Amino acid sequence: MVWWVVDLTEEQTYLSFMTQDSESKKALSLMVSCMVLAVMYHAFIFWNVKADEVMARNEEPVWDVMFELSNQSATDSRLIQDGSTEQFVFQMDEESSSNRMVGYLNILLEYQETSGNFNDPCDVVSAEIKHSEIMADWNNQSNVLSGTSDDCSAINLYLQIYPDFDGATKNQPGSTSDEVMAKWESSEYGIGEYLLSVELNTQEFASTIPTQGDDDEEITITWSFVMFSPSVVESGSS
Amino acid sequence: MTESGLDAVGSILNLTLGLLTLYLVRKNQSVRWNEKIAGLAFAWMFIGKSIVNMSTYLIDSNSSGDIDFENVVATSTVQFLQGMVMYSDEIFTTTIFILCLFYPIPLLRTERQIKIGLTLVFSFLIYRAIVFTAFGPNILFIPGAIYFLPGLVWGANYMRFRQLEVTQNIQDAKHIADVSLICLILLMGGIWLYWPGMLFQANYFYTIDIWGGALSSDIYDYSWQAFYAASVGLGICILFMEIYCATKRRSSPIGIVFLSYFIIGFAGYFILSKTATTGSSFDQLQVTWDMFTFSVHYDIMRPVIAMFILLNYGLVKAENPSDFRIAKTGTIVLVVVSTSVLLELVQYVMPFSEIISAAILGIIIAVGVGWEEKVFNNLITEFRPLNDILDEVHFATPEVQLDESFSKKFNLTFLTYIGISLLLAFVIGVTDGLVGG
Numbered sequence: 001m002v003w004w005v006v007d008l009t010e011e012q013t014y015l016s017f018m019t020q021d022s023e024s025k026k027a028l029s030l031m032v033s034c035m036v037l038a039v040m041y042h043a044f045i046f047w048n049v050k051a052d053e054v055m056a057r058n059e060e061p062v063w064d065v066m067f068e069l070s071n072q073s074a075t076d077s078r079l080i081q082d083g084s085t086e087q088f089v090f091q092m093d094e095e096s097s098s099n100r101m102v103g104y105l106n107i108l109l110e111y112q113e114t115s116g117n118f119n120d121p122c123d124v125v126s127a128e129i130k131h132s133e134i135m136a137d138w139n140n141q142s143n144v145l146s147g148t149s150d151d152c153s154a155i156n157l158y159l160q161i162y163p164d165f166d167g168a169t170k171n172q173p174g175s176t177s178d179e180v181m182a183k184w185e186s187s188e189y190g191i192g193e194y195l196l197s198v199e200l201n202t203q204e205f206a207s208t209i210p211t212q213g214d215d216d217e218e219i220t221i222t223w224s225f226v227m228f229s230p231s232v233v234e235s236g237s238s
Numbered sequence: 239m240t241e242s243g244l245d246a247v248g249s250i251l252n253l254t255l256g257l258l259t260l261y262l263v264r265k266n267q268s269v270r271w272n273e274k275i276a277g278l279a280f281a282w283m284f285i286g287k288s289i290v291n292m293s294t295y296l297i298d299s300n301s302s303g304d305i306d307f308e309n310v311v312a313t314s315t316v317q318f319l320q321g322m323v324m325y326s327d328e329i330f331t332t333t334i335f336i337l338c339l340f341y342p343i344p345l346l347r348t349e350r351q352i353k354i355g356l357t358l359v360f361s362f363l364i365y366r367a368i369v370f371t372a373f374g375p376n377i378l379f380i381p382g383a384i385y386f387l388p389g390l391v392w393g394a395n396y397m398r399f400r401q402l403e404v405t406q407n408i409q410d411a412k413h414i415a416d417v418s419l420i421c422l423i424l425l426m427g428g429i430w431l432y433w434p435g436m437l438f439q440a441n442y443f444y445t446i447d448i449w450g451g452a453l454s455s456d457i458y459d460y461s462w463q464a465f466y467a468a469s470v471g472l473g474i475c476i477l478f479m480e481i482y483c484a485t486k487r488r489s490s491p492i493g494i495v496f497l498s499y500f501i502i503g504f505a506g507y508f509i510l511s512k513t514a515t516t517g518s519s520f521d522q523l524q525v526t527w528d529m530f531t532f533s534v535h536y537d538i539m540r541p542v543i544a545m546f547i548l549l550n551y552g553l554v555k556a557e558n559p560s561d562f563r564i565a566k567t568g569t570i571v572l573v574v575v576s577t578s579v580l581l582e583l584v585q586y587v588m589p590f591s592e593i594i595s596a597a598i599l600g601i602i603i604a605v606g607v608g609w610e611e612k613v614f615n616n617l618i619t620e621f622r623p624l625n626d627i628l629d630e631v632h633f634a635t636p637e638v639q640l641d642e643s644f645s646k647k648f649n650l651t652f653l654t655y656i657g658i659s660l661l662l663a664f665v666i667g668v669t670d671g672l673v674g675g
Contacts, residue, residue: 027397035393058447
């Protein structure tokens with residue numbers, strides 16, 4: 001007989017105590033049976049009933065991120081003197097965004113030649129969105145941060161504020177809907193003071209006949225923010 | 239507070255309790271040899287969990303978003319920390335094995351058995367560390383094995399002594415059953431919160447993936463879950479026994495704690511079973527529920543339960559006023575930290591000002607002063623030595639003379655293991671050992 005068996009038989013062993021009488025044997029059998037049955041049941045479910053879902057457990061869900069769009073606009077008109085630069089300001093705060101995210105900004109600058117003189121050419125207007133502390137995608141290639149017009153055509157400026165947002169539904173992988181939503185729920189983007197600098201230089205008709213030249217012009221600015229509220233639905237798995 | 243914050247608090251708490259327990263066990267001369275081993279095991283359980291929690295917290299701090307070992311997003315630092323999580327968790331496994339072999343009933347009953355038993359347990363620790371370093375999460379690691387032997391031993395203890403109490407009317411036998419059950423709650427409480435998931439085939443149970451990605455094989459994940467299933471089976475058996483005992487008017491407070499885990503698990507089924515079809519992804523409500531139940535069990539309840547066992551069953555005895563003060567301080571720190579963490583968690587769900595939460599904590603502490611002393615005094619003095627009960631059922635703990643340097647060797651083994659863990663985790667970090675499987 002090997003030595004450890006000798007050791008165990010020197011006095012009552014744990015096993016002999018645990019199985020001393022029929023009642024204790026019944027109790028132990030019940031316990032072991034419950035454990036074995038649970039393992040067998042689990043094995044059957046794991047490898048058969050839920051095999052497909054179990055095998056797909058490492059596949060990352062793919063989510064459709066959809067955006068409910070809305071607009072927030074404001075218009076401002078000012079008379080600008082020849083050769084001067086005016087600052088147009090727009091304040092976007094969290095209250096005015098009403099818990100929506102700020103997607104992007106379009107600025108429309110319009111003016112006309114108002115001197116009333118025959119053949120008086122349009123004035124030269126330059127506009128520039130000033131780089132500020134506002135959290136936005138300032139380096140986005142689609143941005144049009146400055147523009148000039150000398151033919152009375154409107155100037156369109158564009159600033160991408162929320163990175164990757166274009167209003168279209170996005171298809172994104174992510175382990176949870178919260179994880180996917182987190183990318184689209186940063187309310188810090190676009191909050192702050194926007195500055196638009198507008199410079200005016202008037203032009204006069206080159207004529208030998210004396211005319212009354214203009215020295216100012218009315219400029220109209222339309223700030224147009226595209227706001228969004230995101231929502232996600234699971235669309236499949238990757 | 240996020241789960242990561244919970245880890246940081248848990249780490250500090252566990253380290254404090256571990257060091258206090260080591261100190262008190264070392265000074266304690268009057269406990270029996272098996273209780274001394276159990277006390278040391280509890281101390282190292284705390285310390286091991288402290289390293290796990292701190293590493294987990296640092297992983298969260300060092301990574302943005304999900305860590306993807308497969309696609310080489312995990313940095314060397316993160317891999318080093320993940321290695322430390324794994325190696326330190328093995329300290330917990332080892333201490334649980336040691337506990338079940340010695341407490342509340344010593345299975346190993348002679349010096350030779352103790353030597354062989356401990357050698358096997360520590361060899362298993364080294365084996366698992368080597369397997370993990372060489373192969374990562376591999377089936378050779380025998381994932382989930384931690385639940386098997388302790389489940390069998392403590393489960394058998396519980397069943398036997400509950401049966402002795404009911405059939406042979408040995409009143410105090412329930413204390414041994416209670417200790418065994420509370421050890422099982424410490425180990426398996428988290429799994430019992432998921433019991434309906436296994437029975438009713440919910441995704442949140444069957445898609446449990448310890449590594450959270452394709453790094454571990456199907457058989458690895460199956461192995462974990464199979465041992466979880468065995469634990470659920472054991473839990474159901476205990477549930478039957480508790481119901482049976484209740485019909486005989488022999489319910490116990492520990493049984494009620496056990497039942498509360500099962501009831502919370504049942505309630506959780508209705509929340510967690512609404513899992514996305516493609517995986518185990520949780521929405522905000524599910525994450526919150528999981529944090530309040532699963533994480534609270536692992537990060538708060540485990541140290542609370544361990545401290546309860548240590549004090550209530552006399553594994554640490556405060557033999558002089560200064561030790562008494564240390565033990566009491568440890569308990570108060572545990573209660574205050576746990577309460578503040580729970581308040582932080584409530585704040586996470588229902589945001590209210592930090593001033594209010596601090597005021598609530600202040601009120602709780604103010605009201606608790608004096609009361610906590612009474613509870614502590616009851617906890618540390620009013621118990622019947624378990625060996626007296628074992629004597630009553632003719633299975634007394636044998637006299638074993640432990641080597642005088644036993645505690646030193648025991649502590650040194652774990653210290654050496656932590657040193658080796660650091661080295662192995664460093665190797666994993668510099669060799670990208672966890673990346674790409």
